[in-house]
Amino acid sequence: MGPVDGTTVVRPAGCVLWAPRRAPATVSMSAGLEPWLAHRPKCGGWSRPKGKPEPGEGPLAGALREVAQETGYAVVPGTELPAVRHPAHGRPGEARYWAAAARTGTSTPSGEVGSPRTAGS
Structure with missing residues (x-):
């Protein structure tokens, strides 16, 4: 994190996560990929998975x-994305993202986020 005008910039990093489509494509989505989002009950919304580096x-x-x-x-x-x-939280933030393919694992809620979902589910 670095100062900007005396304010610490929040610099989280995450991924624009996608997985192969499991259902037929809809008009609004690409034919073969589904983006994933993380539900954040504390914030009341959905976002790309991200957080601050240790x-x-x-x-x-x-x-x-x-x-x-x-x-x-x-x-x-x-690829790293823009x-x-x-x-x-009232401070400037700049999130870095990478395109990423989901490979192995099981969708499980954590204490911070609810179950992650594909945008089509």
């Missing part, structure tokens, strides 16, 4: 750890 942990390593914790899936990271700037 001390000494790089952004990609933190993203992969957070995705595994929040979704129960091991993923294969791909950063997303957003407010985070």
Whole structure:
């Protein structure tokens, strides 16, 4: 994290997670992939899995750890995507994301998030 105008910037990292489609494609979605979202009951919404890296942990390593914790899936990271700037609890935030394919695991809720879901489920 680094200061910007005397304010600490929140820098979470995560993945735009996708898995092969299990059902027929709809008009609004691509033919072969389903994006995954994490339900955050505390915030009352859905988002891409992400979180802050641990001390000494790089952004990609933190993203992969957070995705595994929040979704129960091991993923294969791909291309880094453009950063997303957003407010985070009254402070500036800049989230880094990687495209990632879900590989192995079981969808399980954690204390922080509810069951992850594909956008089509």
